[in-house]
Amino acid sequence: LTENEMIFRRCNINGIEYPHSADISPTRSKPLPTLSAKDRRALGPHSEPIVPADYKLTQRLAMSTADSIEEEFMLVLALCNTVVTSNRAAPAAANGKMKKKRIEDENGEEDSTPKIVYEAESPDELALILGAQTYGYILVNRSVDTVTVQFPDGTPVVYDILNILHFDSTRKRMSAVVRRQGSDVIKVLTKGADSAIYSCFNNPDGTIRYRGSIATPEDGLVSTPPVEESRCDSTQRLLDMYARQGLRTLCMASKILSEEEYGAWLQEHQEAECAITNRDELIRLSASRLEQNLELLGATGIEDKLQDHVAEAISGLRAAGINVWVLTGDKQETAINVSYSCQLIDEDMEVVILNATSKSQTEERLAARLEELHLQRVVPQEKSTSVLSPAIEFIFPDTLRRKSSIQIPTPREAAAQRQRALVVDGTTLQFLLMDSLRLDFLQLAAQCRSVICCRSTPLQKASVVGLVRDELHVMSLAVGDGANDVSMIQMANIGVGISGVEGQQAVMASDFALSRFHYLHKLLVVHGHWCYDRIARMILYFYYKNAVFVLLVFWYQLYNGWSGSVAIEDLYLLLYNLIFTSVPPVVVAIVDQNVPPDVLLSHPRLYSAGQEDRVYNRFHFWVTMLDALWQSLALYFTSHLAYFDSDVGHFEFGTTQNTACVLTVSLHLMIETQYWTWIHHLTLWGSLAVYLATGLVYNLLVAFPPYYVMEHTIGTVEFWTVTFLSTFIALFPRLFIRAINGSFYPSPVLLARMAALRKS
Numbered sequence: 023l024t025e026n027e028m029i030f031r032r033c034n035i036n037g038i039e040y041p042h043s044a045d046i047s048p049t050r051s052k053p054l055p056t057l058s059a060k061d062r063r064a065l066g067p068h069s070e071p072i073v074p075a076d077y078k079l080t081q082r083l084a085m086s087t088a089d090s091i092e093e094e095f096m097l098v099l100a101l102c103n104t105v106v107t108s109n110r111a112a113p114a115a116a117n118g119k120m121k122k123k124r125i126e127d128e129n130g131e132e133d134s135t136p137k138i139v140y141e142a143e144s145p146d147e148l149a150l151i152l153g154a155q156t157y158g159y160i161l162v163n164r165s166v167d168t169v170t171v172q173f174p175d176g177t178p179v180v181y182d183i184l185n186i187l188h189f190d191s192t193r194k195r196m197s198a199v200v201r202r203q204g205s206d207v208i209k210v211l212t213k214g215a216d217s218a219i220y221s222c223f224n225n226p227d228g229t230i231r232y233r234g235s236i237a238t239p240e241d242g243l244v245s246t247p248p249v250e251e252s253r254c255d256s257t258q259r260l261l262d263m264y265a266r267q268g269l270r271t272l273c274m275a276s277k278i279l280s281e282e283e284y285g286a287w288l289q290e291h292q293e294a295e296c297a298i299t300n301r302d303e304l305i306r307l308s309a310s311r312l313e314q315n316l317e318l319l320g321a322t323g324i325e326d327k328l329q330d331h332v333a334e335a336i337s338g339l340r341a342a343g344i345n346v347w348v349l350t351g352d353k354q355e356t357a358i359n360v361s362y363s364c365q366l367i368d369e370d371m372e373v374v375i376l377n378a379t380s381k382s383q384t385e386e387r388l389a390a391r392l393e394e395l396h397l398q399r400v401v402p403q404e405k406s407t408s409v410l411s412p413a414i415e416f417i418f419p420d421t422l423r424r425k426s427s428i429q430i431p432t433p434r435e436a437a438a439q440r441q442r443a444l445v446v447d448g449t450t451l452q453f454l455l456m457d458s459l460r461l462d463f464l465q466l467a468a469q470c471r472s473v474i475c476c477r478s479t480p481l482q483k484a485s486v487v488g489l490v491r492d493e494l495h496v497m498s499l500a501v502g503d504g505a506n507d508v509s510m511i512q513m514a515n516i517g518v519g520i521s522g523v524e525g526q527q528a529v530m531a532s533d534f535a536l537s538r539f540h541y542l543h544k545l546l547v548v549h550g551h552w553c554y555d556r557i558a559r560m561i562l563y564f565y566y567k568n569a570v571f572v573l574l575v576f577w578y579q580l581y582n583g584w585s586g587s588v589a590i591e592d593l594y595l596l597l598y599n600l601i602f603t604s605v606p607p608v609v610v611a612i613v614d615q616n617v618p619p620d621v622l623l624s625h626p627r628l629y630s631a632g633q634e635d636r637v638y639n640r641f642h643f644w645v646t647m648l649d650a651l652w653q654s655l656a657l658y659f660t661s662h663l664a665y666f667d668s669d670v671g672h673f674e675f676g677t678t679q680n681t682a683c684v685l686t687v688s689l690h691l692m693i694e695t696q697y698w699t700w701i702h703h704l705t706l707w708g709s710l711a712v713y714l715a716t717g718l719v720y721n722l723l724v725a726f727p728p729y730y731v732m733e734h735t736i737g738t739v740e741f742w743t744v745t746f747l748s749t750f751i752a753l754f755p756r757l758f759i760r761a762i763n764g765s766f767y768p769s770p771v772l773l774a775r776m777a778a779l780r781k782s
Contacts, residue, residue, distance in 0.1 A: 023348075023364055023539055024326040026503065026523045028145040030153030031269055032323035033079075036091045037256035040076040075156050083157055083174065095319045098274040099154035100161050100171050101181060102198045102211040103147040104188070107164050108139045138162065145523050146270070149324045150213075169200070184208065184284070185291070187309040191351075191479040191506060194218035197313055199284070208279040212313055216261050216353065217448070217477060219273035220254070222316045254318055261321050265355030268363060269323035275316035287312050331540035333365040338543045340471070342629035347473040347490075349483040349510065354447050354476040366472050367443045374470065375445045376454075384453040388462050395469055400461035444470040448477030455485050464493055484509035491515060501542060502528045518542060547626050548619045554631065555771075558638035559694055560611040562646045567603055567687040569647060573654035574683055581662075589676030591728050593720060602684050602713045606691050606705045615697040617771055621778045628771055636769070653690075653752035657682050660748035664740060673728040674735045677717070682745045684713050686752050693756060696775070 033040050079092070086092045140161070142148040151161055158174030169181045181200045189196040195214025201207065212219065257273070264271050279287075287308070294304035339346055346366060350357050354377075361367040374391060378384035392399060444467055446454065454463040467473045475486060483500075487510050491498040500507070500514035504524040508531045511517035519532030520539060529535040536542060575588050575595075588595070594602075622628055631637060661679050688706055695702055717732040735741050764772060 023328055023332050023360065025329055026145050026326060028149035028270070029325045029327075030149045030156070030322065031325040032264060033095075033153070033320060034257060034260045035079070035095045035320035037253040037260075037320075039260055040079040042074065042076045080157065091319055094276055095274055096154050096157060096159040097171070098211045098213055098276060098319060099150045099322075100159045101169055101200055102196060102213050102274075103151065104143055104186065105147050105151055105161060105164065106141045107161060108141065109137065145326075146272070146324060150272075150322065153322065168203075179203075185288070187312070189214070190306070191481070192306060193309060193313075194351075194477075195222075195313065197309065199279070199312070206281070208281065208284050210277050210279060210312060210316070212275045212316055213272050215351075215477065216258070216271060216273045216321070219275050219316070219318070220258075222275065222313045257318060257321055261353070262355055264321070264323035265353040266359055267323070268325070268356060268359040270326055270356060271321055271323055271353055273321045274319040276319060277316050328360070328363055329539050331538075333363065335540035335543040337365050338547060338623070338626050342547050342626035343633055344546065344629070345471065345473075347467075347475070347486070349475045349478045349486055351478055351506065352476060354445065357474050357476045358445060361443070361472070361474055366474070368441065370441065371471070372442045373445060374442055374466075376450055376466075377447050378450045378453065381453045381456065381459075384450055385459060388454070388459060388466065391466055392462060395466070397465055397469070400465050442470040443472040443474065445474045445476065448475075448479065448482065451475050451478060451482055451486070455482065455489070460489055461493065464489060468494065480506045480509045483507065484513040486510075487513040499546075501539070502532075504528055518545070544619070544623065547629050548622045551617070551622055551629050551632060552615055555616050555637055556611045556614050558632075559614075560607055561638060562642060563607055563691065563694060565643070566646050566650045566690070567607075568599070569650035570654045570657070570687060571598055571683060573651060574658055574679060577654065577658040577662075589672060590680045591673060591676065594676075594680050594717075597716065598680075598684070601716070602709055603687055604709075606688065606702070606709055609701055609705045610691065610695055613697070613699060613701065614695060617775050618778050621774050625770075625774050628774055631769075631771060649756060652755060653686060656752040657686060657748045660751060661744045664744045664747075670740075671731070673731045677728070677731055677735050678741050678744050681713075681717075681741075682748045682752075685710065685745060686749045689749060689753060690756070693753070693760070 030042075032042055083092050083096070138160075140148055140151055142151070154161070158172075160172040161169065162172050162178060163170040167183055169183055170178050171181065172178050180203045182203060183198060183200055185197075185199040187193075187197040187199075193214070195212055195218040197210055197212040199208065199210055201209070212222070261271050261273070290311070291305070291308040294301065294308045297304050336346055348357065348361065348366060352360070354375075358367070358373070362369075367373060376384075376387060376391065378387055389399065453459060475482070478486070483506075487498055487500055490496065491514065497516070498514045499516040499518060500510045501518045501520065502508070502511050503520035503522050505527040507519075507528050511519060511528060511531050516534070517532035518534045518536060519526075519529035521529045521535055521537055534545065536545065575590065578589050579586075617628060657679060661675065661682065665675055665678075688710055692706060714732075714736075721728055721730055721732040763769075768776070
């Protein structure tokens with residue numbers, strides 16, 4: 023939904039808010055005086071801060087001492103990442119040749135300083151790097167084992183990178199173990215989600231880390247809260263404010279390790295890395311041991327703007343009867359704020375927030391919500407183990423699939439009842455996806471127009487998609503733009519990848535690739551509607567044309583003593599599906615449009631034709647089969663009665679029937695075609711011409727019957743009379759019923775098409 027172009031907007035350090043307001047006085051919005059123009063030019067495309075430096079934070083950094091909390095915070099921004107730097111000169115193209123671009127500093131001297139280009143795995147890291155750069159902490163160079171950071175006074179400082187604990191979806195945090203060259207102090211710098219960082223403040227024995235001391239809850243610190251406790255509270259309050267503003271939040275923390283502590287941990291960590299079994303779990307446990315007893319430094323708020331037309335796209339999808347769920351890793355307040363912005367949640371909606379910290383609490387609150395809606399808890403039903411179950415499900419899919427006791431409101435019921443939105447956090451979702459609660463969760467979610475799952479891991483996203491797909495028996499589509507969405511995209515019936523700055527992993531794993539989210543609206547409402555209509559009608563048409571041809575051969579068996587002989591020559595039997603009637607339906611199935619695209623976009627409810635199976639269902643299937651039965655009777659017995667008690671030849675009788683059959687199924691397709699182009703005319707009339715040309719040439723080449731049969735037959739009056747009369751009799755019921763339906767019982771699609779025709 024967002025641009026994935028992150029901008030460093032706000033931060034708080036030691037519980038103090040630094041808003042980076044854009045409307046501050048001009049004197050305060052100037053870049054730091056310690057960052058010269060030459061230094062800014064050396065930063066290449068990232069030379070000018072997107073957000074002006076906060077004056078209050080600038081002054082505090084200027085007055086702070088070494089190893090202060092403010093400086094430690096900036097070092098976490100600059101060091102705890104995997105951003106790669108590269109130096110690049112600034113060439114300019116002139117007359118087809120590359121020449122050095124002339125750059126002058128304040129003194130008018132030419133400056134050829136190479137540019138620093140940042141290459142980050144995620145836009146979050148780049149935003150944090152630029153945030154630190156705004157205050158003069160510039161990431162200058164990164165090698166395999168070292169990182170060079172330029173401080174505000176212009177001094178480059180080199181840090182040894184001892185270990186990097188990369189971010190993963192389970193820990194939801196990243197840590198870097200660093201040591202400044204020339205110093206013996208080893209630091210652990212950590213950044214991550216607030217829920218992940220706040221869980222690292224406790225010691226293994228249950229005590230709470232305060233600045234400068236360790237205190238237990240029994241020490242009577244209720245009346246005078248320690249410094250660290252108030253910092254946590256104020257930071258959490260500011261984090262909630264950032265989230266309500268739609269900003270993406272990260273917490274920063276650090277701690278100092280002794281050589282002994284680091285050596286002991288490193289030995290365990292290396293053993294975990296060399297483990298053969300459960301290696302990932304052992305590494306995760308080792309990282310968690312290192313990331314305990316951290317000291318909270320502060321938090322950041324990063325802006326990630328919505329893409330253009332997202333609100334209109336989601337509104338259109340919901341108007342089409344499509345339920346939209348959001349599975350995100352963002353904080354709950356951020357997800358709710360973004361949902362309001364993109365009209366996923368309306369002001370008149372009832373927002374149901376389901377948060378819990380244990381399974382029993384989750385079960386209790388879920389049961390209370392179901393009781394409020396007068397819904398019963400779902401009793402899991404055992405799946406049939408009969409040997410015939412697969413065959414029964416294939417022939418009659420609804421008999422086994424629709425036994426779920428989950429109550430899904432119909433579109434009319436959903437429109438009548440109050441609209442609801444369900445919001446679930448990651449911890450609660452973990453309990454809701456357990457076997458004992460998953461169906462009850464789905465029962466509640468089915469009653470809500472929108473569902474938002476916050477702080478979701480990639481595995482949880484895939485589990486939710488699989489739960490909806492398998493238990494509700496609906497078509498599910500998953501949209502994502504990053505590597506953490508791949509499992510969800512692969513789990514859904516249809517996967518759509520958004521190509522952007524987060525890489526191409528989602529695109530490579532998807533069925534469809536889009537560059538912007540709002541294109542999904544047209545993909546579904548327009549192309550989805552067309553696709554369903556084309557495929558549904560073409561499936562019925564293929565059943566129909568083959569049934570007509572087979573029944574035409576069958577009726578002849580009634581009068582030839584069931585000898586197995588056919589009146590139609592073998593070549594015609596072979597080429598009927600291969601050439602004579604193959605290309606036109608394929609063209610119709612590719613380019614036919616039953617409604618213009620602008621009408622579908624302005625009337626999204628037309629998309630419900632596919633959701634409600636209005637075109638391809640049992641009724642239309644059997645009506646099509648009855649129509650095929652009638653047309654075969656009309657084609658056969660019209661020619662049978664016309665040639666009754668005559669001396670017409672065996673192959674002449676079959677040629678007349680076959681010609682009438684090819685003409686009938688071609689005209690039948692013309693009736694079904696609703697969007698004519700030159701390709702339709704070329705393939706339809708071309709197929710009839712190919713049929714006649716094949717018959718004429720073939721009958722001249724063979725030296726045995728049916729030699730010269732086509733040439734003789736088309737020269738008789740009976741041939742043309744029988745062909746056109748039988749075709750008219752065969753197609754008349756379909757034309758008559760179409761006229762009645764169009765005049766007295768028009769479908770919504772027909773009304774929309776007629777309105778478009780009148781407008782044009």
